[in-house]
Amino acid sequence: MSQPLSVLPALDDLDLRILEQMQADSSLTNQELASRVHASAPTCLRRVRRLVQEGVIEKQVAVLNPVKVGNSLTAIIEITLDVQTAEQLDAFEASIASVAEVTQCYRVSPGPDFIVIMQVRDMPAYHAVAHRVFTSQANVRNVRTFFSVHRAKFDTRTVISPSGA
Incomplete structure (x- = not known):
């Protein structure tokens, strides 16, 4: 479901790096994710929680081979x-x-x-x-x-x- 442009969350460079890494592998630990995006673990955890709360990250799943x-x-x-x-x-x-x-x-x-x-x-x-x-x-x-x-x-x-x- 798309949101009107006026309520789209503002995504900065760190958010974008987090999203790219999570799309590639959402099973990364917070420590691994933080290391890959060059941020502290607490900052990374706060960002991921915010992205989930704002609906940018809808869910994290395993993709199976049908x-x-x-x-x-x-x-x-x-x-x-x-x-x-x-x-x-x-x-x-x-x-x-x-x-x-x-x-x-x-x-x-x-x-x-x-x-x-x-x-x-x-x-x-x-x-x-x-x-x-x-x-x-x-x-x-x-x-x-x-x-x-x-x-x-x-x-x-x-x-x-x-x-x-």
């Missing part, structure tokens, strides 16, 4: 609804957000209403989820699915630019 945990099929799905009122869009978004196999969901324009990324074990698993999630909803007009045959790039990093850039 194939190694048995989810070798990636589906990229375009979804168009029959009715696109704010209430209908919000309702669909809420329902899709509760589906464990869905890893990403974007409301887009122009074109379909949503792009959804789903990780599943295989084609039968995809069909089961698609039937449960898409065909059971009366407001879904069209579902178009693409299946990944090769993942050329996957990254969780967000490009960060200095404040005012």
Whole structure:
């Protein structure tokens, strides 16, 4: 969720260095992080806590290889609804957000209403989820699915630019 520019937190050079290091490896200890960003450990800890409190850092997670945990099929799905009122869009978004196999969901324009990324074990698993999630909803007009045959790039990093850039 993006914030209006007037309430974006001010990020200085130290904040940016901390964020870059944490995006590369969030498992660093505070001491290791402080050493890498050339700051004291207490300063680094205060900064990280502030970045979390302000919502700049949403969460820290382990990124898993989907194939190694048995989810070798990636589906990229375009979804168009029959009715696109704010209430209908919000309702669909809420329902899709509760589906464990869905890893990403974007409301887009122009074109379909949503792009959804789903990780599943295989084609039968995809069909089961698609039937449960898409065909059971009366407001879904069209579902178009693409299946990944090769993942050329996957990254969780967000490009960060200095404040005012």
